[in-house]
Amino acid sequence: MPQNLYKTFRDEIIKIIDALVQEKKLKAGLDTSKVTVDPPRESTHGDLATNVAMVLAKEANLSPRDLAQLVEEKLKNNSFVTHIEIAGPGFINFSLHHDFWAQEVRNILKSGINYGDSTLGKGHAINVEYASVNPTGPLHMGHSRVALVADVLANLLEKAGHPIQREYYVNDSGGQARILVLSVYQRYLEALGHTIGPIDGYQGDYLIPVGQALAKKYGDQWVNKPEEQWYETFRAFSIDAMMTRIKSDLNDLGVFHDVFTSEHSIVKEGKVEAAFKALENLGLIYQGILEPPKGKTPDDWEPREQTLFRAAQFGDDVDRPLKKSDGSWTYFANDIAYHFDKFNRGSPTLIDVLGADHGGYVKRLSAAVTAITEGKGQAIVKLCQMVRFIDQGQVLKMSKRAGVFVTVQEAIQKVGRDAIRFIMLTRKNDAPLDFDFDKVIEQTKDNPVFYVQYAHARCHSVKRHFLGTFPHVDLTPETLASLDLKGQFQDLGELSLIKLMATWPRVIETAALTYEPHRIAFYLYDVASAFHSLWNKGRENEELRFILPNDVELSQKRYCLVYAVMLIIASGLKVLGVQPLEEMR
Known part of the structure; x- marks a missing residue:
C-alpha cells in the first residue's frame, strides 16, 4: 500500500522525538497525537512543515524554538532533507532533495492507478443513500447533481478504505x-x-x-x-x-446501486413499530404538546397532545411528532425506521445526499440516529444546491408535475456522460452550479473536463511518438519502474509537477475526511495545468522535450514522468467515474 508522504515524514518526526527521549533530552510520555506534517503555507518556505515544536513545547518545559532546534539537529541526518528553517515562533520548514521526488515517480509507476489508495477507513462500513427521487416520473437533469456528487463520494470513500453500500430509497408510500x-x-x-x-x-x-x-x-x-x-x-x-x-x-449516468429499499416494505414489515418500540424502551417517547411554530402562527395550528420523540435531547431544535392525528405514522417515523434498518444491516455511518430543500431535515435525522442506535451510529447529511441548466443563453425550467424538464438521455446525447459527471463536481456541493451546455463542449482551458482529458490524451500522444522514434524500447510499467532515476527531474517545472502528483494520497484522505468529492476535480485540473505548462516549455526549449531523438536513455527516463502523470489522471478520473481518453477528436 503506497503511503502518504506527509505521514511518512510525520513518522520520521515521531521517531526523532522518541530518540530525544531516549537521550534524556526530552521527558518521556509526551502526547504526540497533535503533531502534523503538512505543506507549508507558502511554497517558497520549503516542501514540508511540522508543528511538532509548537504542540510539544509546553509539555516538554521548553520554548518552541529550543525544541525546534533539537528536532532540527536530528532531521539533518535524513539524507533526503536538504534545507531546514525554523520559522516564526517554532514551525519547522524543510526541503527535500530532487532525488526524493524522482523516487516518488517510481512509487507512482509501481502502484499504477492504485497510487493514492488509503487504509484511512480501516474497514469502517458506510452506507451512502442517494438519488432517491420520488418514483413519480423519470429521472431528469435537475436530479443529476445529487446522484453524481454522492456516487463520486462513494467512490472516494472506497478508495480511502471504507467498505461502501450504495443505496436507493424508494419513496413508494405516501x-x-x-x-x-x-x-x-x-x-x-x-x-x-x-x-x-x-x-x-x-x-x-x-x-x-x-x-x-x-x-x-x-x-x-x-x-x-x-x-x-x-x-x-x-x-x-x-x-x-x-x-x-x-x-x-x-x-x-454510470450510477449503480447495491440496494433498493422500499418505504412501503419498511411500513408493511412492521419496522416502524419496531423502531418506535426501541425508542420507547429507551424512554424517548412521550405524550406532549408542542409549542407553536416560530414566527407567525398558522391559522390551523392548535395545541393538541401528540406522540413525541425527544429529539431536542440529541441536538434538534424541538421534539418531533411520530404520529398524525389519525394515528398513522408521520414521514419522520418512517425515516427513523429506515435508518435504523440500515444501521442494523451493518453500517454504523449513514450518509444521505439530498437536495438543498431538505435543509430542515439535518438536525432531526442526526438526533434520531444517535438516539435509536444509543450513540453507536452516526447520520451525516450532505446537501446539494440547485443547478441552473443553460442552453443557448436561456435558463431551462424543470417541473416534473408539469412534465417540463431536460431528460438524462437528452443531456447525454448533447454533451456525453463523462462531461456531465465531471462538471457536476466542479463546485462544492453546497454552492449553486451553472451547467451551460454550450460551454461544456468548448475545447478550451476554461472547460475543465476538456482540459483534464486533453492532458491524459497528450500523455498517450507522447507514448505513440516515443514508440515511433524508438520502436524497440520497452515501455512496460515494470521496466519503467525499475529505472534508476537519480539525478533526473531537476527542472523547476518537472519538480513542481512531481510535488503536485505526490500530494494525491493526501488529497484522497483529506477529501474523504471532509466528505468533499469536488476536491478531486479541482486537483485533476491543477495536475493537467502543470503538465500542459511543462509541455509548452518543451515547445519553447528543445532540451526540455520529453523525447530527444539522439538520447534514448534520457527520453525513456523522461517518459517515466509522462507515464506517472497519465496514471495520476486515470486514478482521479476513476474516482469521478469518468473514462480517460487516449485521443481527442
Missing part, C-alpha cells in the same frame, strides 16, 4: 405515490377511449405508455370500480414502471 397512481389511472381510462379532461396530477406524457400497458393487461376491468379495489394493483405497477425507467437513466 402522498406523492398516491398522486402518481391517480394520474396513471386517468391515463388508463384515456387508453381505453374515455375522455378524461385536464389531468389533476402528473401531466407528463411519460405516463401515457404506463396507462396503455395497464389497459392492455386488464382491459376495462377497473373502469368505474371503487378505488380500494384497484389502487394497490395500480400502485405496484406504476412504481415498478417508474423505477425501471429511473434505474435505466441512472445506469446511463
Whole structure:
C-alpha cells in the first residue's frame, strides 16, 4: 500500500522525538497525537512543515524554538532533507532533495492507478443513500447533481478504505405515490377511449405508455370500480414502471446501486413499530404538546397532545411528532425506521445526499440516529444546491408535475456522460452550479473536463511518438519502474509537477475526511495545468522535450514522468467515474 508522504515524514518526526527521549533530552510520555506534517503555507518556505515544536513545547518545559532546534539537529541526518528553517515562533520548514521526488515517480509507476489508495477507513462500513427521487416520473437533469456528487463520494470513500453500500430509497408510500397512481389511472381510462379532461396530477406524457400497458393487461376491468379495489394493483405497477425507467437513466449516468429499499416494505414489515418500540424502551417517547411554530402562527395550528420523540435531547431544535392525528405514522417515523434498518444491516455511518430543500431535515435525522442506535451510529447529511441548466443563453425550467424538464438521455446525447459527471463536481456541493451546455463542449482551458482529458490524451500522444522514434524500447510499467532515476527531474517545472502528483494520497484522505468529492476535480485540473505548462516549455526549449531523438536513455527516463502523470489522471478520473481518453477528436 503506497503511503502518504506527509505521514511518512510525520513518522520520521515521531521517531526523532522518541530518540530525544531516549537521550534524556526530552521527558518521556509526551502526547504526540497533535503533531502534523503538512505543506507549508507558502511554497517558497520549503516542501514540508511540522508543528511538532509548537504542540510539544509546553509539555516538554521548553520554548518552541529550543525544541525546534533539537528536532532540527536530528532531521539533518535524513539524507533526503536538504534545507531546514525554523520559522516564526517554532514551525519547522524543510526541503527535500530532487532525488526524493524522482523516487516518488517510481512509487507512482509501481502502484499504477492504485497510487493514492488509503487504509484511512480501516474497514469502517458506510452506507451512502442517494438519488432517491420520488418514483413519480423519470429521472431528469435537475436530479443529476445529487446522484453524481454522492456516487463520486462513494467512490472516494472506497478508495480511502471504507467498505461502501450504495443505496436507493424508494419513496413508494405516501402522498406523492398516491398522486402518481391517480394520474396513471386517468391515463388508463384515456387508453381505453374515455375522455378524461385536464389531468389533476402528473401531466407528463411519460405516463401515457404506463396507462396503455395497464389497459392492455386488464382491459376495462377497473373502469368505474371503487378505488380500494384497484389502487394497490395500480400502485405496484406504476412504481415498478417508474423505477425501471429511473434505474435505466441512472445506469446511463454510470450510477449503480447495491440496494433498493422500499418505504412501503419498511411500513408493511412492521419496522416502524419496531423502531418506535426501541425508542420507547429507551424512554424517548412521550405524550406532549408542542409549542407553536416560530414566527407567525398558522391559522390551523392548535395545541393538541401528540406522540413525541425527544429529539431536542440529541441536538434538534424541538421534539418531533411520530404520529398524525389519525394515528398513522408521520414521514419522520418512517425515516427513523429506515435508518435504523440500515444501521442494523451493518453500517454504523449513514450518509444521505439530498437536495438543498431538505435543509430542515439535518438536525432531526442526526438526533434520531444517535438516539435509536444509543450513540453507536452516526447520520451525516450532505446537501446539494440547485443547478441552473443553460442552453443557448436561456435558463431551462424543470417541473416534473408539469412534465417540463431536460431528460438524462437528452443531456447525454448533447454533451456525453463523462462531461456531465465531471462538471457536476466542479463546485462544492453546497454552492449553486451553472451547467451551460454550450460551454461544456468548448475545447478550451476554461472547460475543465476538456482540459483534464486533453492532458491524459497528450500523455498517450507522447507514448505513440516515443514508440515511433524508438520502436524497440520497452515501455512496460515494470521496466519503467525499475529505472534508476537519480539525478533526473531537476527542472523547476518537472519538480513542481512531481510535488503536485505526490500530494494525491493526501488529497484522497483529506477529501474523504471532509466528505468533499469536488476536491478531486479541482486537483485533476491543477495536475493537467502543470503538465500542459511543462509541455509548452518543451515547445519553447528543445532540451526540455520529453523525447530527444539522439538520447534514448534520457527520453525513456523522461517518459517515466509522462507515464506517472497519465496514471495520476486515470486514478482521479476513476474516482469521478469518468473514462480517460487516449485521443481527442
